[in-house]
Amino acid sequence: xxxxxxxxxxxxxxxxxxxxxxxxxxxxxxxxxxxxxxxxxxxxxxxxxxxxxxxxxxxxxxxxxxxxxxxxxxxxxxxxxxxxxxxxxxxxxxxxxxxxxxxxxxxxxxxxxxxxxxxxxxxxxxxxxxxxxxxxxxxxxxxxxxxxxxxxxxxxxxxxxxxxxxxxxxxxxxxxxxxxxxxxxxxxxxxxxxxx
Amino acid sequence: xxxxxxxxxxxxxxxxxxxxxxxxxxxxxxxxxxxxxxxxxxxxxxxxxxxxxxxxxxxxxxxxxxxxxxxxxxxxxxxxxxxxxxxxxxxxxxxxxxxxxxxxxxxxxxxxxxxxxxxxxxxxxxxxxxxxxxxxxxxxxxxxxxxxxxxxxxxxxxxxxxxxxxxxxxxxxxxxxxxxxxxxxxxxxxxxxxxx
DNA sequence: TGGTTGACTGAATTGGAATTTTGGTCATTG
DNA sequence: CAATGACCAAAATTCCAATTCAGTCAACCA
Numbered sequence: 001x002x003x004x005x006x007x008x009x010x011x012x013x014x015x016x017x018x019x020x021x022x023x024x025x026x027x028x029x030x031x032x033x034x035x036x037x038x039x040x041x042x043x044x045x046x047x048x049x050x051x052x053x054x055x056x057x058x059x060x061x062x063x064x065x066x067x068x069x070x071x072x073x074x075x076x077x078x079x080x081x082x083x084x085x086x087x088x089x090x091x092x093x094x095x096x097x098x099x100x101x102x103x104x105x106x107x108x109x110x111x112x113x114x115x116x117x118x119x120x121x122x123x124x125x126x127x128x129x130x131x132x133x134x135x136x137x138x139x140x141x142x143x144x145x146x147x148x149x150x151x152x153x154x155x156x157x158x159x160x161x162x163x164x165x166x167x168x169x170x171x172x173x174x175x176x177x178x179x180x181x182x183x184x185x186x187x188x189x190x191x192x193x194x195x196x
Numbered sequence: 197x198x199x200x201x202x203x204x205x206x207x208x209x210x211x212x213x214x215x216x217x218x219x220x221x222x223x224x225x226x227x228x229x230x231x232x233x234x235x236x237x238x239x240x241x242x243x244x245x246x247x248x249x250x251x252x253x254x255x256x257x258x259x260x261x262x263x264x265x266x267x268x269x270x271x272x273x274x275x276x277x278x279x280x281x282x283x284x285x286x287x288x289x290x291x292x293x294x295x296x297x298x299x300x301x302x303x304x305x306x307x308x309x310x311x312x313x314x315x316x317x318x319x320x321x322x323x324x325x326x327x328x329x330x331x332x333x334x335x336x337x338x339x340x341x342x343x344x345x346x347x348x349x350x351x352x353x354x355x356x357x358x359x360x361x362x363x364x365x366x367x368x369x370x371x372x373x374x375x376x377x378x379x380x381x382x383x384x385x386x387x388x389x390x391x392x
Numbered sequence: 393t394g395g396t397t398g399a400c401t402g403a404a405t406t407g408g409a410a411t412t413t414t415g416g417t418c419a420t421t422g
Numbered sequence: 423c424a425a426t427g428a429c430c431a432a433a434a435t436t437c438c439a440a441t442t443c444a445g446t447c448a449a450c451c452a
Contacts, residue, residue, distance in 0.1 A: 024442085024443060024444085025443075025444060025445080026443075026444095034396080034397090035396065035397045035398060036397085036398075036444090036445085037396065037397055037398070037445090037446080037447085038395085038396060038397075040444095040445070040446085041395080041396085044445095045444080045445080046443095046444065046445090076382075076383060104300070105303075107300075107301075120361075133382075137384055137386070138383070138384055139382050139383070139384055140376065140380070140381075140382055140383065140384045140385070142376055142382065143373075145362070146354075146358070146365070146373060147373075147377070147382065149353070149358060150350055150353070150354070150373075150377060153349065153350070153353040153357070154346055154349070154350060157345070157346065157349040157353075158342075158346070161349070162342070162345060166341070169342070177339075177342060177343075177346075180336065180338055181343070181346065181377075181378065181381075182377065182381060182382050183381055183382060183383050184336070184381045184383060185336075185377075185378060185379055185380045185381025185382075185383075186272075186335050186336055186338065186343065186378050186379060186381075187272060187334070187335070187336065187379050187380060187381075188333055188334055188335055188336045189336070190333070217434095220413085220414060220415080221414075221415060221416080222414075222415095230425080230426090231425065231426045231427065232414095232415090232416085232426085232427075233416085233417080233418085233425065233426060233427070234424085234425060234426075236415095236416065236417080237424085237425085240416095241415080241416080242414095242415065242416090393451100393452100394451105394452100395450105395451095395452090396449105396450085396451085396452100397447105397448105397449085397450075397451095398447100398448105398449095398450105399446105399447095399448095399449100400445105400446080400447085400448100401443105401444105401445090401446080401447105402443105402444100402445100403442105403443090403444090403445105404441105404442085404443080404444095405440105405441080405442070405443090406439105406440085406441070406442080407438100407439090407440080407441090408437100408438095408439095408440105409436105409437090409438090409439105410435105410436085410437080410438100411434105411435080411436070411437090412433105412434080412435070412436080413432105413433080413434065413435080414431105414432090414433075414434085415430105415431095415432085415433090416429105416430090416431095416432100417428105417429080417430080417431105418426105418427100418428095418429090418430105419426105419427105419428095419429100420425105420426085420427095420428095421423105421424105421425085421426075421427105422423105422424100422425090422426095
């Protein structure tokens, strides 16, 4: 295992467990079995190490989702497949929840801007995916940027905030809810005649 | 004008402008043109004064929305009417945004629990409204509690957070977006055949 | 001698003592 | 006797000393 990879693994572990500000470079070094100075041969700063981790997580998540998609399936089928893969990643994206909590509690600036960047990546990805859906005629014409934003925020609200005051949603309920809300809408199809 | 009403008006004004922790009882008294002690004849504590204001705002908002609803209109028409009334309330519900910002910045506990209560009121109201929509057959069967939660969170995300990184949405775009997302869903109706 | 270390530095953060502000009370007053 | 504002205890804020920690670099090997 390359030294760089050892550092990356140690950093991911530490940041995931303790958040940004509570993990020290000393700690990462010890976890990687090297000294603090050696980290700086591979990464110029703590923020760079952190950014690198987020980048990698995003890439891994995207690759996992993409492996799940089917060329021949329609947009909503694939949305469901992707969502199913994402919720299975609980362990991996617990970091994001941890960091969000840190931002709420301490306002740690690098954690905040890191999360902003993660949000941008995800919204951009969803946006491109929606654009393809529209081009192929599966999705109604809409502003893909806003819709992507709403999809992500709905997901995080349901996964992170809903459980504050309710039983947490099972993965299946979450997927069913998304399908019901966004694919088909709330309108009762047997009353379609009532549309003005 | 009753003394109590004067105090309420002064409190609403102060809390709206400065948030919870930055408004002092002295200040409210001065704004109401009375002395600090006099407030305590009508309200037992600062928190009570604050809670009273939130309560009133909620009631006024609900009444304004309800005045807009039509017995003979279907669920989604009425949702649109209500939403239109709510967005016209910008001035009034700026307090909520102000308080949310205070909670993020300082974590002021009374502001946090006040907002929790406001959220509960609104979700409860939406829930009842959804239940009627389901009973009357306008709305597809669904869990009204989760859906109410998602509707509110989507609204606040679009009104409060979307503008952090984009042009703010016009009232009309917001209403159109809600209609498109939740009433009809994203699925392109001309491809309905593709549903498995 | 190139790669690694860990003592070192200055900037940032923390803890807590001293000081100020403020929610709430109540004897006094007009 | 309704209203006031001086007063009190508690909470918040301000300092400042002590500590922590990101990042550096002279010394140290292998």
